[in-house]
Amino acid sequence: MFVADVTREDQVARVEREVMAAYGGVQILINNAGINVRKTITEFTLDEWNSVIDTNLTSVFLLCRAFVPHMKGHGYGRILNMTSIMSWVSLPGRAAYSSSKTALLGLTRALALELAADGITVNGSVPGRSPPR
Numbered sequence: 001m002f003v004a005d006v007t008r009e010d011q012v013a014r015v016e017r018e019v020m021a022a023y024g025g026v027q028i029l030i031n032n033a034g035i036n037v038r039k040t041i042t043e044f045t046l047d048e049w050n051s052v053i054d055t056n057l058t059s060v061f062l063l064c065r066a067f068v069p070h071m072k073g074h075g076y077g078r079i080l081n082m083t084s085i086m087s088w089v090s091l092p093g094r095a096a097y098s099s100s101k102t103a104l105l106g107l108t109r110a111l112a113l114e115l116a117a118d119g120i121t122v123n124g125s126v127p128g129r130s131p132p133r
Contacts, residue, residue: 006033006059007051016066026070028078031060036097049096056100060107068115077120081108085126 002018004011019026035055037048060081071077087105090098105124112122 006063007054009062012059012062012066016070019067020070025074026067027074027076029063029067029071029080031063031079031081033059034082034084036094038093038097040093041095044096052096053100053103056097057103057107060104064111068120071115071120072118075119077115077118079111079115079120079122081122081124083108083124083126087124087126 002015004015006012033055035052037044037052039048064079068077068079081104083105084097084101086094086098087101108122108124115122
């Protein structure tokens with residue numbers, strides 16, 4: 001087990017080194033870290049806002065930046081980002097969460113296009129839900 005605060009660049013780099021030392025490679029990355037602070041926009045502190053964005057979005061950037069280079073060149077790789085139905089619809093008091101998950105959906109789409117030629121698929125998952133049509 002590899003434990004880290006995935007919002008911290010130094011800890012993600014440490015986990016990358018530990019995983020590569022233990023396994024020598026990586027083919028699958030599942031980005032599942034997430035938090036939700038339910039407050040109206042006027043009640044949010046900047047620290048709370050940043051905490052949600054850092055956990056739900058920046059962590060995915062950091063982990064992909066660390067592990068994608070190890071996937072490239074093998075013709076295969078899988079990245080699964082846990083998105084949310086809140087990337088399509090929202091509710092009151094979910095501004096930070098919905099914003100982070102909508103941005104994560106955009107990141108997922110961009111990475112899917114960027115990495116397709118390397119045989120790396122990138123998908124978003126909403127457990128038990130399909131996006132509206």
